[in-house]
Amino acid sequence: MNAHSLYRPVSGLDLLERIGNDSRQRGLVVEDALARIGQIDPEVRAMTVVAQREAAVAAAIAATGPLAGMPVAVKDIFDTADLTTGYGSPIYEGHRPRSDAAVVTLLRRSGGIVVGKTTTSEFAYMAPTVTRNPCDLNRTPGGSSSGSAAAVAAGLVPFAIGTQTGGSTIRPASFCGIAGYKPTFGMLSTVGMKCFSWSLDTVGLFAAGVPDVAYLAQSLSGRQLAVDGSTTRPVFAIPEHYPWTEPSANASTVLEAAARAIERAGGRVRPIRFPAWMTDLIGAHHTIQSYEAWQALGYEYDRHRAMLSPMLADFLERAGEIDTAAYVRACVLAKEAKEGLSSLFHGMTGLLTPSAPDEAPDGLSSTGDPAFNRNWTLLGCPCVNVPGLWGARGGPMGVQVIGRPWDDARCLDAAAFVERAIAECTA
Amino acid sequence: MNAHSLYRPVSGLDLLERIGNDSRQRGLVVEDALARIGQIDPEVRAMTVVAQREAAVAAAIAATGPLAGMPVAVKDIFDTADLTTGYGSPIYEGHRPRSDAAVVTLLRRSGGIVVGKTTTSEFAYMAPTVTRNPCDLNRTPGGSSSGSAAAVAAGLVPFAIGTQTGGSTIRPASFCGIAGYKPTFGMLSTVGMKCFSWSLDTVGLFAAGVPDVAYLAQSLSGRQLAVDGSTTRPVFAIPEHYPWTEPSANASTVLEAAARAIERAGGRVRPIRFPAWMTDLIGAHHTIQSYEAWQALGYEYDRHRAMLSPMLADFLERAGEIDTAAYVRACVLAKEAKEGLSSLFHGMTGLLTPSAPDEAPDGLSSTGDPAFNRNWTLLGCPCVNVPGLWGARGGPMGVQVIGRPWDDARCLDAAAFVERAIAECTA
Numbered sequence: 001m002n003a004h005s006l007y008r009p010v011s012g013l014d015l016l017e018r019i020g021n022d023s024r025q026r027g028l029v030v031e032d033a034l035a036r037i038g039q040i041d042p043e044v045r046a047m048t049v050v051a052q053r054e055a056a057v058a059a060a061i062a063a064t065g066p067l068a069g070m071p072v073a074v075k076d077i078f079d080t081a082d083l084t085t086g087y088g089s090p091i092y093e094g095h096r097p098r099s100d101a102a103v104v105t106l107l108r109r110s111g112g113i114v115v116g117k118t119t120t121s122e123f124a125y126m127a128p129t130v131t132r133n134p135c136d137l138n139r140t141p142g143g144s145s146s147g148s149a150a151a152v153a154a155g156l157v158p159f160a161i162g163t164q165t166g167g168s169t170i171r172p173a174s175f176c177g178i179a180g181y182k183p184t185f186g187m188l189s190t191v192g193m194k195c196f197s198w199s200l201d202t203v204g205l206f207a208a209g210v211p212d213v214a215y216l217a218q219s220l221s222g223r224q225l226a227v228d229g230s231t232t233r234p235v236f237a238i239p240e241h242y243p244w245t246e247p248s249a250n251a252s253t254v255l256e257a258a259a260r261a262i263e264r265a266g267g268r269v270r271p272i273r274f275p276a277w278m279t280d281l282i283g284a285h286h287t288i289q290s291y292e293a294w295q296a297l298g299y300e301y302d303r304h305r306a307m308l309s310p311m312l313a314d315f316l317e318r319a320g321e322i323d324t325a326a327y328v329r330a331c332v333l334a335k336e337a338k339e340g341l342s343s344l345f346h347g348m349t350g351l352l353t354p355s356a357p358d359e360a361p362d363g364l365s366s367t368g369d370p371a372f373n374r375n376w377t378l379l380g381c382p383c384v385n386v387p388g389l390w391g392a393r394g395g396p397m398g399v400q401v402i403g404r405p406w407d408d409a410r411c412l413d414a415a416a417f418v419e420r421a422i423a424e425c426t427a
Numbered sequence: 428m429n430a431h432s433l434y435r436p437v438s439g440l441d442l443l444e445r446i447g448n449d450s451r452q453r454g455l456v457v458e459d460a461l462a463r464i465g466q467i468d469p470e471v472r473a474m475t476v477v478a479q480r481e482a483a484v485a486a487a488i489a490a491t492g493p494l495a496g497m498p499v500a501v502k503d504i505f506d507t508a509d510l511t512t513g514y515g516s517p518i519y520e521g522h523r524p525r526s527d528a529a530v531v532t533l534l535r536r537s538g539g540i541v542v543g544k545t546t547t548s549e550f551a552y553m554a555p556t557v558t559r560n561p562c563d564l565n566r567t568p569g570g571s572s573s574g575s576a577a578a579v580a581a582g583l584v585p586f587a588i589g590t591q592t593g594g595s596t597i598r599p600a601s602f603c604g605i606a607g608y609k610p611t612f613g614m615l616s617t618v619g620m621k622c623f624s625w626s627l628d629t630v631g632l633f634a635a636g637v638p639d640v641a642y643l644a645q646s647l648s649g650r651q652l653a654v655d656g657s658t659t660r661p662v663f664a665i666p667e668h669y670p671w672t673e674p675s676a677n678a679s680t681v682l683e684a685a686a687r688a689i690e691r692a693g694g695r696v697r698p699i700r701f702p703a704w705m706t707d708l709i710g711a712h713h714t715i716q717s718y719e720a721w722q723a724l725g726y727e728y729d730r731h732r733a734m735l736s737p738m739l740a741d742f743l744e745r746a747g748e749i750d751t752a753a754y755v756r757a758c759v760l761a762k763e764a765k766e767g768l769s770s771l772f773h774g775m776t777g778l779l780t781p782s783a784p785d786e787a788p789d790g791l792s793s794t795g796d797p798a799f800n801r802n803w804t805l806l807g808c809p810c811v812n813v814p815g816l817w818g819a820r821g822g823p824m825g826v827q828v829i830g831r832p833w834d835d836a837r838c839l840d841a842a843a844f845v846e847r848a849i850a851e852c853t854a
Binding site: 081091092095098099100102104105106108109189190191192195198221222223292295296298299300302303323324328 | 508518519522525526527529531532533535536616617618619622625648649650719722723725726727729730750751755
C-alpha cells in the first residue's frame with residue numbers, strides 16, 4: 001500500500017469472511033458503506049445517486065448467495081429501475097428506466113446490494129467526469145468507468161461494475177491502483193447497458209485485488225473463475241514494441257519491476273513481436289466503434305445534438321461519414337485476427353503489458369489514453385489490471401495480463417500470481 | 428394472388444416508382460396508409476398504436492432517402508420515443524421509451540415514416556396476440572411478429588420490421604403469404620430492442636415480395652442487397668429428412684411445387700442429408716434461449732412474475748434451472764456447427780425447406796410451430812420466406828431459402844428467382 005494514498009480499498013473476500021453468516025453484520029456492512037459514501041464522496045465524487053438506506057439495509061439482512069450483503073456500486077450506464085440512470089448525459093437527466101440491466105439482476109440474485117450508481121463519462125465515451133482519483137485528488141481516475149474505479153479505490157464499496165469499449169475498465173483500474181477485469185467478450189450480458197458499440201461493449205469489474213475481482217466474476221457468471229493458485233510457473237509474453245504508442249519510461253520501469261517479480265516467484269517472461277495485423281486492428285477498432293455508435297446513439301445525435309458534448313458530437317459527426325464497406329472490412333480484419341490469436345499465445349500463459357501508457361495524468365481534463373486496451377477489447381480477450389506498483393510521480397500503475405478468449409480462469413489465476421509476486425517483492 | 432384473400436399486400440417498390448420525387452404524393456401515401464389502418468385494422472388488429480397524422484404526413488413530405496415517404500410499421504418490441512412501447516406485456520403498459528431503437532433511427536434516416544407499432548407476442552415469446560391473419564380472419568398470423576406480418580399482408584403498409592429469435596419472422600410471413608427476411612445474425616442492430624436472447628435475437632423484415640424486402644434490407648443496412656436477377660441457374664439443396672419435425676403432407680406438396688417451378692425456370696434441386704449435429708442444435712437453441720432469457724427478462728420475472736403469462740412464467744421458471752455448464756456446451760456446439768456450415772452448403776446456392784410445418788393453424792390460440800426456423804436462427808444464416816403458394820386448406824404457405832452467413836445478397840437473389848419461378852407456374 002502506497003503511503004501517499006488517502007484511502008484504502010476494501011477486500012470483498014476479507015469482508016465476506018469477516019461477516020460469515022451473520023445477517024446483522026450484513027446490514028452493518030451496507031450501513032458502513034453508505035456512511036463512507038456520505039463522508040468521502042463529497043471529495044471523490046464517484047457516485048451519481050445513492051440507494052435509500054432502510055431498503056438497502058433490509059435487503060442486505062435478507063440477502064443470500066455468494067455476494068450476500070456485499071455493497072456494490074454500478075456504473076450509471078446500466079439501467080436500474082429503482083435508481084435514476086443518466087448515462088452521463090444531460091439528455092437523460094432524471095431518467096428512471098422501467099427495468100434493471102441483466103448484470104444488475106445477476107448482482108441481486110447473487111445477494112449483492114446495489115448501494116448506488118457511479119459516474120460515467122457521457123455515454124461511456126471520452127468526455128471527463130467530475131470524479132477525482134482517490135490516490136491523488138488532483139488527478140483523473142481515468143474513464144469511462146471513472147466512478148466505479150474511484151468508489152472501489154476509495155473504499156466506498158468492495159465491488160463495482162463498469163464497462164469497457166476501448167479501455168474503460170483496465171485504464172481506470174490502473175490509475176486508481178485496484179484490480180480491474182474485462183472478461184472475454186460475451187461472458188457477461190450487456191442487456192440493459194446503454195450501447196455505444198455492440199461489437200465492443202463489455203461489462204468490466206472492479207475490486208481491491210485480483211482474487212476479489214475473480215470471485216465477483218464467478219458469482220455473476222456462474223463459471224469457475226475464482227483464483228485457486230494453480231498457476232505456479234506461468235510464462236508471460238512481453239511485446240518488444242507496440243504499434244499504438246510506446247509506453248512511457250515510467251511504465252517501462254513498472255513493467256520491468258513486474259517481470260523481475262514474476263521471475264523471482266518462479267515464473268518466466270519471453271519477448272514477442274506482434275504480427276502485422278496488430279497494427280491494422282487499431283484502425284479497425286476505430287472504424288467499428290464509430291460505425292456502430294453512429295447507429296446506437298443515432299437518436300441522441302439526430303434529436304438532441306445540442307445536448308451532446310462537443311467531443312462526442314464531433315466524434316459522431318465523423319462517424320457518420322464511415323461507409324458500410326469500410327465497416328465490413330474492419331469486421332473481417334477483426335475476425336481474421338481472432339483466428340490468428342492462437343499463434344500469438346502459443347506456449348504462453350498470457351501476455352503482459354502496461355495497462356496504460358503512464359500513470360494517471362494530472363487534472364481532470366482528460367481521462368487518459370486507452371491505446372493499450374483497445375485492440376484487446378476488439379479481440380475479445382480477457383484482460384486483468386494487476387495493481388501493486390507505483391510510478392515515479394507517485395501514482396499507481398498497473399500491469400495488464402491478457403489471456404486467450406474464454407480462457408478467463410487461467411488469465412485471472414495468472415494475474416493473481418503476478419499480484420502475489422509483486423507483493424512479495426515490495427513487502 | 429389467392430382469390431380467397433380479403434386483402435392485398437402493397438409492393439413498396441411499385442409504390443416508390445409511382446410516387447417518384449413528388450413530395451405531395453409522399454404525403455398522400457402516408458395519409459392513405461393511415462386511412463387504411465383506420466378502416467381495416469379494427470378487423471385485423473395488427474397495430475398497437477398509430478402515429479399522429481399531421482406529424483407523419485409532414486415528415487413524409489420532407490423525407491429524403493431510399494425509403495422517402497414509405498409508411499413502415501414497427502414491431503412493438505422496438506423502442507420508439509414518440510410512440511408507446513409495450514413489448515406485448517402489461518408490465519410495460521403505457522411505457523414511453525426515452526430513445527429510438529437503432530433500426531428505427533435507420534428507418535428515419537432512410538426516409539421511412541413510422542406510421543405505427545405492431546402487436547408482438549409477450550416479449551416476442553409464444554403467447555398469442557389478438558391479431559388475425561388477413562388471409563383468413565379465423566386463423567393466427569403466426570408470431571411473434573404477428574402485427575408486422577399482418578400489417579403488410581393486409582396492405583396497411585408496404586414495409587414492416589419484426590424480429591426472429593426462434594421463427595418469428597419466417598413463420599408469420601409464410602402464414603400471411605408475404606416475403607419475410609431474417610438477415611445474417613448481426614447485420615441489423617438490435618440496440619433498443621427488448622432482449623429475449625442476445626445470441627439469437629435478430630431483426631426481421633417484411634414486405635409484399637422478395638425484391639421489396641431486399642430493397643428494404645439494402646436501405647437499412649447500407650449493403651448491396653437489392654435483387655439484381657444475377658441468379659439464373661441456382662442449385663438448391665432439399666433435405667431428405669428433418670430432425671425436428673417432418674413437414675405435413677400439405678407442406679411437402681407445396682415444397683414439391685416450388686421444386687418443380689425452380690426446375691422449369693432453369694434451376695436445379697438436389698437432395699441432402701443433414702449432419703448429426705443438426706439434431707443436437709435443436710436442444711442447443713433451447714438451452715441458449717432459455718439461459719439468456721432467464722437473465723434478459725430477469726427483472727420482469729423477479730419483480731413482476733404475476734404479470735407474466737403462465738406460458739412465459741413457466742418457460743422462465745424452467746430456464747432458471749439450466750446451469751452454466753450446459754449453456755457453455757450449447758454455445759460450443761453452436762460455434763462448431765457454424766464452422767461446419769460450409770460443407771452443408773458445398774456446391775449449393777442455398778437450401779430450400781418449408782417455412783413452417785403447415786399452413787396457419789385455425790384460431791388464435793397458438794402462433795404455430797417454429798421448428799423449421801430455430802436452427803437457422805441459431806446458425807445465424809440468412810433466411811427468406813418466399814410467398815406465392817397455397818396449401819390444401821386455402822392458406823398461404825411459403826418456402827424458405829436459407830443461405831450462408833453473410834451471403835445475404837445471393838440468398839435474396841436466389842429467393843427472388845424462386846418467387847419468379849413460382850409466379851410463372853401459377854400464372
